[in-house]
Amino acid sequence: MNAKRPAILFYPGDWMKAPDIRMCSFAARGLWFDMLCLMHESDRRGFLQHPNGSPILPEQLCRMTGGSRDEVIGLLQELENLGVFSRTTASIIYNRRMVSDEEKRRILSRNGKLGRNPSLKQVDKQPLNQMLEDVNVIENVNEFDSGNGNGEAGKGKGITPEEIYLAYPRHIGRPKAVEAILKAAKRLVVSGNHSPAEFLLGRATAYAAARRTVCENDPSEDQFTPHPATWFNQGRYDDDPAEWSKVKVPPLTSAEIRSKKFDKELDEQLEKMK
Numbered sequence: 001m002n003a004k005r006p007a008i009l010f011y012p013g014d015w016m017k018a019p020d021i022r023m024c025s026f027a028a029r030g031l032w033f034d035m036l037c038l039m040h041e042s043d044r045r046g047f048l049q050h051p052n053g054s055p056i057l058p059e060q061l062c063r064m065t066g067g068s069r070d071e072v073i074g075l076l077q078e079l080e081n082l083g084v085f086s087r088t089t090a091s092i093i094y095n096r097r098m099v100s101d102e103e104k105r106r107i108l109s110r111n112g113k114l115g116r117n118p119s120l121k122q123v124d125k126q127p128l129n130q131m132l133e134d135v136n137v138i139e140n141v142n143e144f145d146s147g148n149g150n151g152e153a154g155k156g157k158g159i160t161p162e163e164i165y166l167a168y169p170r171h172i173g174r175p176k177a178v179e180a181i182l183k184a185a186k187r188l189v190v191s192g193n194h195s196p197a198e199f200l201l202g203r204a205t206a207y208a209a210a211r212r213t214v215c216e217n218d219p220s221e222d223q224f225t226p227h228p229a230t231w232f233n234q235g236r237y238d239d240d241p242a243e244w245s246k247v248k249v250p251p252l253t254s255a256e257i258r259s260k261k262f263d264k265e266l267d268e269q270l271e272k273m274k
Contacts (some may be wrong), residue, residue: 009101020082032084034065039095046086086205088211089169089222096167096201100160106113136242159197167201170210170229174227180232187235194233203237210244 015021021029037058039048048056056064062072080083085093161178165171181200188196216224225237 006038008037009098014097020084022080024078024084025075027071028078028084031065031067031072031075032079034064035061035085035093036095036098039093039098040066045102055090087208088166088168088171089208089211089213089215089225091112093167096159096163099166100163103160103162122211159201164204165199165228166195167204167208168231169211170225170228173227173229177228177232180229184232184235186236186239200232200237206241207244208229214245234254 021032024032035048039046040047043051044053048061050056058073058076059069061067061076062069065072067075080087086096087093100273161181164181165174165177168177185196188199211221211225215225227235231237
């Protein structure tokens, strides 16, 4: 559980200049600000969820913000269409910036408890720092930078590996997933993509939306969602997005194969008896 903090970390300049926020209607921006306050107060900071981990539903958000059901549902759709927030596989809304800031705060807090010993802090960041030697597009542990593949940084996007990891629909094997994301960023820069973080975040978010739709129709489909490290290592972000919505048919078991064979032979025998 997060310790309660009386103040929210807010960047007025980012709020006034963010394209997704500025494209929102006045009412949508008002609802989003209320949601930011609720996510700040959440036991899992940055996520719009109840203390038991279940998502706050639109009808509940109406009562919490004082809006009508139709109004809040319409504004939520507007915010989601503009990419203002993301969702987990459990459909929990979360704010990417707040989650990223909370992760940075957690790392700094842990390092402070280690007595600011550089060797101990290095252990805490080792999986990411090791990758920085090989990936030109990473400015530091916490931020992606769009580079040109020659070590020259472009305009920072402020997108963290953790943010991309959280956008992916399955959260398992985080260290290997982060490593795979960094390697994917390097491959994209080498191939000429100068905004790898933005591209990976967009693809992971789109894949999560596609898988969420498939799993809502058939919950058993969730088992076919690859681990994030596998997905990024195999370059699945370059797949045709239409493939992401297709339902996989599990292979038949040996018992099912025998049963099908028996049924076929029985049908053939009955056909001969006619």
